[in-house]
Amino acid sequence: MPHTTAPESATPNAFVELGLAPQLTDILAAQGFNTPTPIQAASIPELLAGNDIMASAQTGTGKTAAFLLPALHRLTKEAKHFARGPRILVLTPTRELAEQVSKVATDLCRNIHRCKVVSVVGGVPYPVQNKLLSQPYEVLVATPGRLTDLMRSGRIDFKRLEMLVLDEADRMLDMGFIDEVEAIVDALPKERQTALFSATLTESVQRFAVPMLKAPKLVEMAPQATMQAQIEQSVHYADGYEHKQKLTAALLKKNEGQQTIIFTATKISADELSEWLKMEGFRSAAMHGDLAQRDRRRTLDRLRRGDIDVLVATDVAARGIDVAGITLVLNFDLPRFSEDYIHRIGRTGRAGRSGEAVSLVTKNDFTLLTRIRRQYNLNFSVQVIEGLEARFQPGRAGTGGHDRGRPGGGRGRPAGNGGGRGYQGNRDGGYQGNRDRDAGRSESYNGGRSEGTHPRGEAGYQSHHRPSSSRDNGYQGQNRDRSFGTGQSRDRDGGRTGGYGNGNRDGGYEGNRGGYGGGRDNGYQGNRGSYGGRDAAPRTGGFGGGNRDGGYAGRGGDGQRRSSGGYQGKPSGNRGGGRFE
Template structure:
């Protein structure tokens, strides 16, 4: 086993300080290999599965190469989904915490352009973006990449799978030729290999395994076989078990998502849904409710769940069997992350079971007959979780932090410090979870209150 430390990889003291604070003990294999090559200015191709530490591998490398005194976009990270853009932006901010005046911005579709152009008054050093939105900025000349040092293509296989090929060609055309390119992909399809051949110069290749090679060690795989008609009752039975905890349910279509969320609501389960056609604020709200325990269950399609950042997810249920092995791996691997234990269930008809059993990755599934007790009658009211989420009309752009919100909720809102739940601060607004019975009083007390000098409105998120 390697005994290398982050200091051995040639990282600057400012980055080492942040790593120590984030309790990154030792580099992962992909970090050990990528960081020295990237710091040496080489193009790198990394085949790396989810959870291998690739974001920090390229993140630390690009942050070290920044000149924060220069007001220009020096790094662009392209990602396939909006959730991943936010996740990467936040990770880079944490890793670069001790770089003075570091500016990292995330740009993605699904919300007003003016919100993004406001944050471009001063050029960010690092831009994390989805291809379509970045191209829009190039067209409007709100981002001019003439001083770019590094391009990172993250989850290249997914970028191509989601049809971003033309946008990638157009974006790369507009970048300086003298630049470093780092590409990461879970799988190496012919399309990915062609992308590498056309856009990288003598790349060094790092192989940290395919996504389809393995699942998390602490993951229990359970398969339940029965008829299509038994699936709703079997799902409800699983969700009612105390050990199920917070669950993510995968469906193959938007229609199935909506149908299942309605069914669960009617049976007393606090369920939210997430699919590609939902407006961005609705997606944010659904995810936030799962994270802060105002919902027990999120029913999602694969596209919507790509790059989801929901830590400590207890259970995954694949309500519909996926078409491909890598889809199975992606879904099941959303739980049992970062060393925690988790369970992945698959509800399958005999035909679906026969299909799934062909995949090596599904060998570890323990199959049992579907347990589908008689369904209870639909509940007259939707479930009421213990927590409720409050919307606060101030965010990062108002210089408001989670610490400021805790202060306001405790000192003005009368909430006990230990009763303030999960807080999420976005650019123009924030979400705070509080116990349901306190919510009306908190809203009343905070009427007209100021946070960081700004008068805020607080309302319950339904």
């Protein structure tokens, strides 16, 4: 695969030198943009030459314009006929990102004759979108789920399509859109140009992309170089949920007068943290997938107007947010996947601006932090706020071994194969010390929270959370949080029922409950897919060991009920520096 390295800089007025049509360069000049970003300088010539590309660039580097400018350049040449159906199709993983791309495309094509942009995303009534699609348009920006629905109804004709763009392809995979994207690609003309953009070009992304690209040119930017230059990244160690809250309040006071995005692992955590911040006097709002599209737009508008200073969000909901005033990204919970870290901190330090990214790291997060650091060769400075020092220090606790002191007043046996209440392992959100807080907030399959039924998406990759092999985490019945928690619920008397151990002990194995291997007939039976509902070989015993074939059936990636196997489904201005994003 040919390889193109993004140049470090470009000459002034280089948009003209790149060969873009005057209709586009005039718009850019009027807006004060005359210097392409590195990803633009590397991608635009390849796309203007008609090549397919596979590009690696994190958000905030100008990648939207990198594919829109050459795509819209095509529209400066008259089509063979002006009719319904797009000439350009852009697929994005989220509604917010689709709206952002649509807005930029609309601004750029003001000087192009008959250039109309249509966006189709979930959360908008079908009749409204059907009316838009019944009129002539040139550019279609869509999310995969809604687009496949409209395709099945025969509302879209792709005969005129000339170019396909897959934006944030890694996120599409994470959200389980493989089947939808493949169905869309199969419906497109074979003779087309394709551009794929992703924050990282992992093996899974490349396997996904290669069948739909023709001899693609590879355009790569080193993410760590860009991030290290523009975003100051640091870590604060924490001992648990309440310690994280105190650190968050202190950091927000330090950032007073600026805007912050805080990332949490679940929708419930986002709501609860936002409400707590309001009680502490901060102008805060939460944004996640449970909010109606109208409410999400309203929240973003409030953020852009400066009516709120703190947005508490999940990974999915925050995609596509482009607010110039965001100077701090705070990872209240570390992401389960390293790629999500790149997307998160890309909310600040955009278009050449500086920003700050702070991660709150507990003992159980340290392995995740190490993985992120190694994958992207990042350097994190360790910061301490006076009076809020953590008992946990990596030099003492390391990444796995049992801490010599009791972590937060744990009692009973050390966390091993079963155990008492003690230190329960991988709890990001709950208090790690001597409180039993959040026992009812488990995002597990115990009937308590809806997030636990999502294999990916906004609750983190809960279904794929590994139990730690260390003495601290032991095998607590897949841990009490973010796990397949059948059998992990509380008894009315407050005892624990999951994990391995003595049959009559609170922390042990109870034969008539879910647990691991118990006699309950609706335990989790497995048959997990890899991403977003892709079928995999059934697990014979599953986690339940019961008498039903299905266990927790749910819906498969194709929307059908599974009679055997586990849950397969998926959740549903002035930019400065003369750079254009």
